[in-house]
Amino acid sequence: MNGSGTTAEQEVPAANPSGGLFPGCRWIGLLCPGLGHILAGRILDGSGFLSLLGVCVWALWGGAQGYAQFEPLGSPKFSAHPWIALGALILWPCLLWWRAIAFALRGGRDIRLQKKQEGVSQWTLIRRRFVRNRAGVLGGYLVLVLILLALITPMITPYNPLLIDVGGQLSAPGWRHLMGTDEFRRDIFSRVMYGARISLAIGFIAVSISATLGTAIGAISGYFGGLVDQALMWVTDLLLSLPRLVLLLAIIGFFRAAGAQSLFLIVVVLGLTGWMGVARIVRSQVLSLKEQAFIQAARGMGLPTRILLLRHLIPNCLAPVIVYGSLAIGSTILVEASLSFLGLGVPPPTPTWGNIVNDGREYLRSAWWITMFPGGMIVFAVMSFNLLGDGLRDAMDPKTRQTGGG
Amino acid sequence: MIVYVTRKLLLTIPLLWGVITLIFILVQLSPGDATDRFFTPETPPEVRAMVMEKWGLDQPVGVQYIRMLTNLLSGEFGYSIPQERPVFEIIGEKLPNTIQLSLVTLFFLMGTGVLLGLSQAVRQYSWWDNIVSVVSLFFYSMPTFWLALVLILLFAVKMEALPIAGMTDPVMHAMMTPTEQLWDRLVHMILPGAALGIAGAAGIARYTRASMLEVVQKDYVRTARAKGAAERVVITRHALRNALLPIITLFGLNLPFLFSGSVLVEYIFGWPGMGRVIVDAIFQQDTPLIIACFFVYTLLVVGGNLIADLLYLLVDPRIRLR
Numbered sequence: 001m002n003g004s005g006t007t008a009e010q011e012v013p014a015a016n017p018s019g020g021l022f023p024g025c026r027w028i029g030l031l032c033p034g035l036g037h038i039l040a041g042r043i044l045d046g047s048g049f050l051s052l053l054g055v056c057v058w059a060l061w062g063g064a065q066g067y068a069q070f071e072p073l074g075s076p077k078f079s080a081h082p083w084i085a086l087g088a089l090i091l092w093p094c095l096l097w098w099r100a101i102a103f104a105l106r107g108g109r110d111i112r113l114q115k116k117q118e119g120v121s122q123w124t125l126i127r128r129r130f131v132r133n134r135a136g137v138l139g140g141y142l143v144l145v146l147i148l149l150a151l152i153t154p155m156i157t158p159y160n161p162l163l164i165d166v167g168g169q170l171s172a173p174g175w176r177h178l179m180g181t182d183e184f185r186r187d188i189f190s191r192v193m194y195g196a197r198i199s200l201a202i203g204f205i206a207v208s209i210s211a212t213l214g215t216a217i218g219a220i221s222g223y224f225g226g227l228v229d230q231a232l233m234w235v236t237d238l239l240l241s242l243p244r245l246v247l248l249l250a251i252i253g254f255f256r257a258a259g260a261q262s263l264f265l266i267v268v269v270l271g272l273t274g275w276m277g278v279a280r281i282v283r284s285q286v287l288s289l290k291e292q293a294f295i296q297a298a299r300g301m302g303l304p305t306r307i308l309l310l311r312h313l314i315p316n317c318l319a320p321v322i323v324y325g326s327l328a329i330g331s332t333i334l335v336e337a338s339l340s341f342l343g344l345g346v347p348p349p350t351p352t353w354g355n356i357v358n359d360g361r362e363y364l365r366s367a368w369w370i371t372m373f374p375g376g377m378i379v380f381a382v383m384s385f386n387l388l389g390d391g392l393r394d395a396m397d398p399k400t401r402q403t404g405g406g
Numbered sequence: 407m408i409v410y411v412t413r414k415l416l417l418t419i420p421l422l423w424g425v426i427t428l429i430f431i432l433v434q435l436s437p438g439d440a441t442d443r444f445f446t447p448e449t450p451p452e453v454r455a456m457v458m459e460k461w462g463l464d465q466p467v468g469v470q471y472i473r474m475l476t477n478l479l480s481g482e483f484g485y486s487i488p489q490e491r492p493v494f495e496i497i498g499e500k501l502p503n504t505i506q507l508s509l510v511t512l513f514f515l516m517g518t519g520v521l522l523g524l525s526q527a528v529r530q531y532s533w534w535d536n537i538v539s540v541v542s543l544f545f546y547s548m549p550t551f552w553l554a555l556v557l558i559l560l561f562a563v564k565m566e567a568l569p570i571a572g573m574t575d576p577v578m579h580a581m582m583t584p585t586e587q588l589w590d591r592l593v594h595m596i597l598p599g600a601a602l603g604i605a606g607a608a609g610i611a612r613y614t615r616a617s618m619l620e621v622v623q624k625d626y627v628r629t630a631r632a633k634g635a636a637e638r639v640v641i642t643r644h645a646l647r648n649a650l651l652p653i654i655t656l657f658g659l660n661l662p663f664l665f666s667g668s669v670l671v672e673y674i675f676g677w678p679g680m681g682r683v684i685v686d687a688i689f690q691q692d693t694p695l696i697i698a699c700f701f702v703y704t705l706l707v708v709g710g711n712l713i714a715d716l717l718y719l720l721v722d723p724r725i726r727l728r
Binding site: 234235237238240241242243244245246249250251253254255330334337338341342354357361364365368371372375378379382383386387 | 420421424425428429432433435436543544546547548549550551552555556558559563662663665666667669670673684685688689696699700703704707708711
């Protein structure tokens with residue numbers, strides 16, 4: 001909130017020297033991550049840790065039950081990849097426990113108190129500011145839960161998402177089918193969980209493409225200026241003045257005519273149409289950085305342009321790109337869902353959230369669960385990324401405000 | 407002022423040219439064309455060639471491109487082969503519907519958003535502020551099409567309070583008095599407008615809140631308070647007027663998002679507007695209609711941004727024309 005981090009740094013440990021209301025609080029974390037936080041009054045962090053742990057336990061339980069009880073996932077496209085799920089199940093608890101274990105290894109001393117407070121790097125400051133923002137931290141936990149869910153999907157889904165005839169037709173949510181079934185008697189819960197894998201993957205990959213492309217274009221445009229700048233900014237303005245969904249419809253519609261509609265196409269096209277915002281931000285950053293002394297000095301030393309751009313200019317523009325990226329993942333998930341809803345996204349049997357909502361549209365009157373659960377997951381995912389992105393923005397640059405999505 | 411507007415208008419020409427060329431290349435790259443639907447595999451090649459010649463599709467790409475550009479320059483949008491009507495007629499029929507929906511939604515979302523954001527900023531961190539923040543984040547993260555389905559499920563299917571689709575009542579509309587007709591139109595606009603505008607209003611509320619909180623810390627607000635001005639006057643006259651300046655830019659920036667959303671909303675609510683036209687045109691590979699639609703969209707977006715710029719100039723005397 002208010003700029004300088006150093007005054008705030010001392011408050012946090014000083015208020016909580018032993019980490020809680022009573023001395024044992026931090027040791028409880030060894031037994032169960034999160035419990036110590038809750039006892040110490042940090043409900044949000046505690047419930048975050050607990051929910052992550054809960055998902056892990058649920059996965060283990062579900063995995064043990066599911067593999068024994070239900071039909072194995074037969075379709076080669078959705079083979080279970082048990083090592084990914086197992087790896088995630090080992091990694092996430094380590095993520096939960098490392099603070100408590102490190103604390104125990106130090107013999108119960110809080111090492112942060114003894115560190116000198118001077119000479120902290122920019123990224124340390126950002127991290128500290130971020131950790132103090134409760135909404136942002138909550139978003140971070142939720143994103144972690146989502147990623148974990150996507151990774152361990154084969155362990156927690158009782159049915160094959162593509163398998164027809166696993167239950168009754170359009171049966172309401174219940175214990176056998178947590179989110180009900182659709183008209184082809186497929187299990188909605190399994191489909192929604194596999195949809196999380198695909199939607200998150202699309203979000204991450206497409207945003208990586210657009211952030212990289214946007215950074216490159218923005219940096220080149222800002223650094224070289226002149227005709228290059230004008231040409232690149234003309235393209236940027238051109239793409240910005242078209243409604244993104246309509247442009248995507250046109251591009252994908254044409255590929256569809258060629259019979260080339262696929263997951264790969266959607267990711268690439270989403271990536272190639274989302275870079276304009278990043279390019280503008282990076283360009284304006286580079287324009288102001290270019291005049292600063294350290295760049296002038298680097299240039300005076302005769303550094304080649306490539307080094308100047310990659311080592312000096314771009315690293316200094318990364319903060320807003322990261323903020324933009326985390327917000328763009330949310331909006332990319334939204335756009336992908338909209339495309340799938342119009343039947344122009346990932347081709348149908350593959351479950352994505354948009355596809356499932358589209359399937360349920362006809363049955364809105366009789367079977368609300370087909371539409372409502374995947375839609376709710378979209379809201380949950382996008383909200384998590386927006387919370388995280390807002391938190392990161394406040395931490396990285398308290399002054400900037402967002403002007404619009406991707 | 408006139409110089410500024412003229413320059414902005416001149417700058418839209420290369421932009422429009424770029425959009426049209428981009429779309430033209432896309433259409434040319436895709437296999438097949440709008441005449442495919444007239445043929446079966448048994449169609450004799452002579453008939454095929456005749457049809458192609460009639461629509462000028464047998465010409466080289468370069469000739470087709472030049473012809474399209476010259477036609478557009480003379481205001482000739484061409485002829486939609488699948489719909490068998492002039493493109494100009496189709497657009498003239500559908501565009502007012504989209505503009506009507508978008509404009510009403512735009513004013514609704516700006517008004518609601520600014521009011522909500524203002525009410526939040528006046529009492530920062532109060533329970534009202536927190537609740538509205540959470541709720542607006544929730545709606546801000548909601549996909550338009552899903553919100554539309556939820557609204558239909560709640561208000562049209564369960565409560566049967568509002569019409570489920572369409573722009574007017576298909577049976578009764580013709581027999582109504584003008585006032586009733588207006589009312590009928592309004593009632594039909596509530597659900598699509600809400601589906602289209604709620605996310606935007608939430609965004610504006612978040613932005614207004616942040617903008618207000620920043621302005622309230624400024625020295626001139628403190629000065630106004632120190633002079634003993636009433637809190638209401640300080641907020642409305644001194645703070646809000648300055649906080650609203652960046653919001654005006656959002657007015658223009660929101661247009662592409664609004665049109666993106668209107669494609670989905672028109673598809674779901676059966677609203678006879680541009681969104682449906684362009685989706686159908688893309689599916690039918692109706693080149694002239696696609697290009698005309700993109701032309702119109704670009705004009706609307708650029709025009710909206712120009713209006714926002716001019717408004718900004720009118721409202722903020724500190725800005726000088728460049």
